[in-house]
Amino acid sequence: MILKNKGKFLETIINKSIQMLEINNEGLIYKMPVNSNLFEVNNNVIKAKLLNNTFCDYIGLYKGFYFEFEAKETEKEYFSVTNIRKNQYTKLKKVHENNGFAFILVYFHKYESLYVLNIIDILSLKNKKIPYEVFAEKYIKIDLDNGNINFNKIFNHLINYTL
Template identity: 55%
Template sequence: MIIKNKGMFLETLINNSISLLNDNQGFIYKMPVNNSIISIEDNIVTARLNKNYFCDYIGLWNGVYLEFEAKETEKEFFNLNNIKKNQLEKLLLVDKNSGCGFILIYFHLYEKLFLLNIRELKELKNKKIPFSYFQDNFLEINLNGINFDFNEIFNHLVSYTL
């Protein structure tokens, strides 16, 4: 099955939620995709994706550096192979340097969003993590229509990290 606009739902949800953040507490930015245009012909752009040095989003919240990836799945499980090696390495580096590295994972079948701290990811042995495991072991983010409260996430992460 080919998913059109893969990843755009969660990205829209995150961007809507970022717009509600109080600037006095912190900020989050969406990192642009790093690419090189190869050619433009008849309104068709051919480009090569370059290696990104950051994950999807970076930010600062109450003095704590944040970096995270946003992933979606149409299945009843999340495959850890969807996390690229450089993304994993970057999130581990952020954690090692007293920042908060995490992944937000959205399950379309259940319309549920979960937070997976990079420390928790290191503990997982299986590559395919079923939805039920997320329910039992990870923080579920309460969705409010087309956004959610980042304060809930950050309070959880900062207390977990520090």
């Protein structure tokens, strides 16, 4: 299956939710740009090579706590941990080791459900594929409120979960 705008649905919701956080002065979240090397421009066609980013998709601060997170989507009935690139995994692990919050937002299109997968849980996984049922039983579900993500719920959960 080819998904032309793979990942754009969740990214759009996150970016809209970030605007609400800023309006309400409840935290700082920044979308990190994708690093690339431009190598050809021909008839309005730009070719570039994507590079590994130093940061994850999003970084920020909430009540003095630093965090980084990735946004992932799946059309399947499971989330494959292999969708996390090595540099993303390494960065999330380093953030956690330095007392920051590191997690992945996982959106299941089939179930229209969004979950938080903490790096602590990823580090203890035995399988590469996590079925939707495991997310529903074990991980925190985030309901969309008028199309917005309640980041306060996520961050407060992570604060209480780790302190």
